[in-house]
Amino acid sequence: MTAARSAKRMEAALRAAGYRLTPQRAAILAYLAATGSHPSARQVYDEVRQTYPGLSLATVYNTLGILVKSGLLKVLEFELDNRYETNLTPHINLICTRCGKIQDLVAPLPISAEHLADKVGFQVLDYRMEYYGLCPDCQGRIKNRQSATKINKGEQYEQS
Amino acid sequence: MTAARSAKRMEAALRAAGYRLTPQRAAILAYLAATGSHPSARQVYDEVRQTYPGLSLATVYNTLGILVKSGLLKVLEFELDNRYETNLTPHINLICTRCGKIQDLVAPLPISAEHLADKVGFQVLDYRMEYYGLCPDCQGRIKNRQSATKINKGEQYEQS
DNA sequence: TATTAATCAATAATGATTATAAATCAATAA
DNA sequence: TTATTGATTTATAATCATTATTGATTAATA
Ligand SMILES: [Mn+2]
Ligand SMILES: [Mn+2]
Ligand SMILES: [Zn+2]
Ligand SMILES: [Zn+2]
Numbered sequence A, B: 001m002t003a004a005r006s007a008k009r010m011e012a013a014l015r016a017a018g019y020r021l022t023p024q025r026a027a028i029l030a031y032l033a034a035t036g037s038h039p040s041a042r043q044v045y046d047e048v049r050q051t052y053p054g055l056s057l058a059t060v061y062n063t064l065g066i067l068v069k070s071g072l073l074k075v076l077e078f079e080l081d082n083r084y085e086t087n088l089t090p091h092i093n094l095i096c097t098r099c100g101k102i103q104d105l106v107a108p109l110p111i112s113a114e115h116l117a118d119k120v121g122f123q124v125l126d127y128r129m130e131y132y133g134l135c136p137d138c139q140g141r142i143k144n145r146q147s148a149t150k151i152n153k154g155e156q157y158e159q160s
Numbered sequence C: 001t002a003t004t005a006a007t008c009a010a011t012a013a014t015g016a017t018t019a020t021a022a023a024t025c026a027a028t029a030a
Numbered sequence D: 001t002t003a004t005t006g007a008t009t010t011a012t013a014a015t016c017a018t019t020a021t022t023g024a025t026t027a028a029t030a
Helices: A007-016 A023-034 A041-049 A057-069 A113-120 A136-145 B007-016 B023-034 B041-049 B057-069 B113-120 B136-145
Strands: A074-076 A083-085 A092-096 A102-105 A123-134 B074-076 B083-085 B092-096 B102-105 B123-134
Touching: A007 A023, A007 A057, A023 A041, A023 A057, A041 A057, A057 A074, A074 A123, A102 B113, A113 A123, A113 B102, A113 B123, A123 A136, A123 B113, B007 B023, B007 B057, B023 B041, B023 B057, B041 B057, B074 B123, B113 B123, B123 B136
Parallel strands: A092 A123, B092 B123
Antiparallel strands: A074 A083, A092 A102, A123 B123, B074 B083, B092 B102
C-alpha cells in the first residue's frame, strides 16, 4: 500500500537487479505489496494460486529468495515456516504465539548502530526485534473459552 | 558462572520440575552452566561427548527440550541450527553473520510490557532482540584478507 | 528466425528436529 | 536380594520445510 511496498517499485527494483519480470513473479509481487501480513512461503503459494493457478511452490521459493537477495524482502527465520517481512522501515514485530499473527509496532530501536560501532565495535547490518505473547483477539478467546490447551511458543499455530 | 546459571541451581530446578537428574543431564547442565556461548544442539552434543562419550544426540535434544519447558533455557529459532540461550536476564544478542558468534549486550528493551499491554493490548510473554552484523574479529579479517566471498545472513557460518 | 540465456516446474536431495520402540536404569517394595 | 514399575537412554526411522537439480519452456536480442 505504501510507496515503499508498491508493486511497481518492486518490479522496477527487480528489473534493476537484472531479473526478468515474469507473470508469476508479478503475481507474487502484487500479493506481497498488497498484504499487510507476514506470510510464510506456503501462505504466499496458497494465496497467489487463487489468481495464478499454475504457480508452483518451487517458483515461490525461488522468487522469495530473489526478492530477499535484492533487498526487497526480509526473512524472519523460525524453526518451522519462515515468515517474510514486507515492511522494511524500522519497527518491532509483535508475534502472537497462539494464532501466529504478526503485528507491526513502530518504535525506535533500543540502541543505534553508531553506538554499537563506537562502544562495542560491532558493525550492524540488520536487526530483528520481536515480542512474543498474545494478541488482543487471543487474549479474549482464552478468557472466554478458558482454553485447556497449553500455549507455548513452540506449539503449532491454530488456523485462524 | 553466575548464580542464575549455576549447575547446582539448574539441577535443583530440574528436580523441582519432577525430572530425574541423570548423569547425562548433569553433564549437559554442567556444560551449559559453564559456557558463555549460545550453542546449537550439535555443539552441545560435540562438547559434552568429550567428557561423556556415550551420550546420544537424542538425549541432548530431549534434555534441551526439558530445560526449555522448565524455563531454564531459551531457544533462538533459526532456519538451520537453533541456538540455545543460557542468559535469562534481559539483554540484546549481537549476532555475527560471518562466524556465528553471539555476544550479549546488556541494554534496556525498547518498550515495556506494561506499555504494550496498556496502549496496544498485546500481552508480552517473551521477547527476542537481535542485531546482525560483523563482530570485531570478523571486521578485522575482512579488512585484512579482503574476502571476496559475499557475506549474507543466510550463508553457512565458517568454522571458527 | 536463430541464438542464447533465463526461467519454470516437477522431482529429488538435504538436514535439523522429532517420533518410535526396544534396551537400560533407578527407585521402591516384597 | 530380587522383582516390579516406570522413567530414561539410545539407535533408528520419520518428518517436513527448504534447497538443488534437471529437462522443457520461454524471453531477450540481433
Ligand atoms: Mn513487521
Ligand atoms: Mn544472549
Ligand atoms: Zn493471536
Ligand atoms: Zn564474527
